[in-house]
Amino acid sequence: MLIVFVGCAIFLFLVDQIYAIIHMIEKIAVNAKVNIVYVETILKIIGIAYIAEFAAQITKDAGQGAIAAKIEMGGKILILAMAIPILTVLIETIIRMIPS
Numbered sequence: 001m002l003i004v005f006v007g008c009a010i011f012l013f014l015v016d017q018i019y020a021i022i023h024m025i026e027k028i029a030v031n032a033k034v035n036i037v038y039v040e041t042i043l044k045i046i047g048i049a050y051i052a053e054f055a056a057q058i059t060k061d062a063g064q065g066a067i068a069a070k071i072e073m074g075g076k077i078l079i080l081a082m083a084i085p086i087l088t089v090l091i092e093t094i095i096r097m098i099p100s
Contacts, residue, residue, distance in 0.1 A: 003061050038086055045079050
């Protein structure tokens with residue numbers, strides 16, 4: 001229980017810095033004329049990665065390595081599912097650049 005509390009306390013302490021980073025990335029994307037949907041998707045993917053890693057570490061600390069491995073796999077599958085639209089646009093862009 002102490003591990004979960006300390007982890008959450010650290011996260012809450014860093015919320016302001018996380019918000020500032022996200023805001024800065026969004027401003028850079030707007031200035032670069034990048035579709036904000038893609039930036040939001042990438043930020044969600046990063047969030048999933050951090051949450052899955054945090055949950056897996058807590059589970060490992062509780063002595064449940066097998067469950068931790070399943071959490072990590074679930075996080076990776078969610079990340080892959082969310083990345084498909086970005087990968088599709090990337091592949092379409094590369095195909096358009098190749099002379100026919």
